[in-house]
Amino acid sequence: MAVSANYFDGQSAKDHPVTLDMNGTDLLFSGTDVSPTRWSLNGLYPLDPPSPGQPFRLTHVERPGARLILRDEAFIKTLVASSSHLKGGYSWADISHVFGWIIGGLVAVATITYICMALLPDRIAKILPNDWRNRVGRQMETAVVEGARICSTPKGDAALSTMIDNLAQGAPDMPPISVHIYDVPILNAFAVAGGNIIMTRELIEKADAPEEVAGVLAHEIGHVYHLHPEAQLVRLTGMQVLASIFTGSNGGNTTTNAALLATILTYSRSAEAEADAYARETMVKASIDPMGLKVFFEKILKIQGDMKGSSSTFKALGNLFSTHPGTEERIKEITPLPAGQVAVPALTPDEWQALKTICVR
Ligand SMILES: [Zn+2]
Known part of the structure; x- marks a missing residue:
């Protein structure tokens, strides 16, 4: 189920049309000026959470500057279904929201302890x-x-x-x-x-x-x-x-x-x-x-x-x-x-x- 996608290599702003496919563990893509490339599914992460009707932008841990832009809805669905870590698209806001409670809690405990220790x-x-x-x-x-x-x-x-x-x-x-x-x-x-x-x-x-x-x-x-x-x-x-x-x-x-x-x-x-x-x-x-x-x-x-x-x-x-x-x-x-x-x-x-x-x- 090969689909068309666009690839930015992170070196130049040039948009490279590629043909993209997926086997069990990797995304495989190549184009006229892109040699056959293999990105492991595990190393993929979304730049934004997948959203219907929107292009799905992905990068890879080993190629942080590079981007793959996917538009084929069916392919995106299959990809996300096979790699659940792509689903959430955890943004920094989400992370800080979750950790904020923990950090906030620690700061509160530390502050209270400090006040107690300074005054009591x-x-x-x-x-x-x-x-x-x-x-x-x-x-x-x-x-x-x-x-x-x-x-x-x-x-x-x-x-x-x-x-x-x-x-x-x-x-x-x-x-x-x-x-x-x-x-x-x-x-x-x-x-x-x-x-x-x-x-x-x-x-x-x-x-x-x-x-x-x-x-x-x-x-x-x-x-x-x-x-x-x-x-x-x-x-x-x-x-x-x-x-x-x-x-x-x-x-x-x-x-x-x-x-x-x-x-x-x-x-x-x-x-x-x-x-x-x-x-x-x-x-x-x-x-x-x-x-x-x-x-x-x-x-x-x-x-x-x-x-x-x-x-x-x-x-x-x-x-x-x-x-x-x-x-x-x-x-x-x-x-x-x-x-x-x-x-x-x-x-x-x-x-x-x-x-x-x-x-x-
Ligand atoms: Zn003394």
Whole structure:
């Protein structure tokens, strides 16, 4: 059932009359200036859906520029009947219509998730049950310290308790906290979930006055008070959900524990500002000189980047300012006690000595 058709080779605008036939799997055509050509039916696709009374324009995946124009209605019918993929003539509009729902749905889910994650972590953090916060906090602490020794002496522990009590004079609503000093040669301090605060031997040793340690401790208590570790966990869980929507993966184990912990424990500048404000207010109300914190921050700025051998997690976490960013601006915010307010020492000299040597065996 050979029919007449027209062929454009895609190279020139010349219209080549051809004779066209079909066997089971191919279209075969030739003309006076077109050598016998075979186009597989599978590779054909319509430029427009077939429409009665209209020429049917076809091209082929292997000859994208070329065109066959068919006008024989009976032949078109037979061809379309034998190759159902020609029937629909899926246009880009159809495809985008179908995928539009899927893409639109994903964008909607992602947007809602993003909004939730941007606005809600602080609120979700507030309703997390305490036993969850404590359990996760203990897990975080174990992961961060990687088996490092807890520094503890009877007098050192007593001095640490006294320092917390002295700070609590300025913060009657201070949340419950548990402070551990670890024998780690990196200068850092963190609050993890559940009110657990970690400080390092290096931090205690680099401090020249108890007010410096009290300032850092007050800052960490500020993170606990504002539930920053918990909010960060909620936020990152949301990010993970968001990432899995876009990448189709669950994140896998490409992120090491250390890198993940560093991300969890690195706060936004607004969280740092809140923790600093809490520290300043608490110290002033407790009559502990806030300049201790300022002196200590300036000292760390000078020794930043000094990292001795330590666990990989502590290295990933870096020093105090890697996990509590925004240094210079923060230092400027710290001002002395108001004129006339008499400073109370954060610890007596004996207590300070006991705390300074808490890691000494
Ligand atoms: Zn901080």
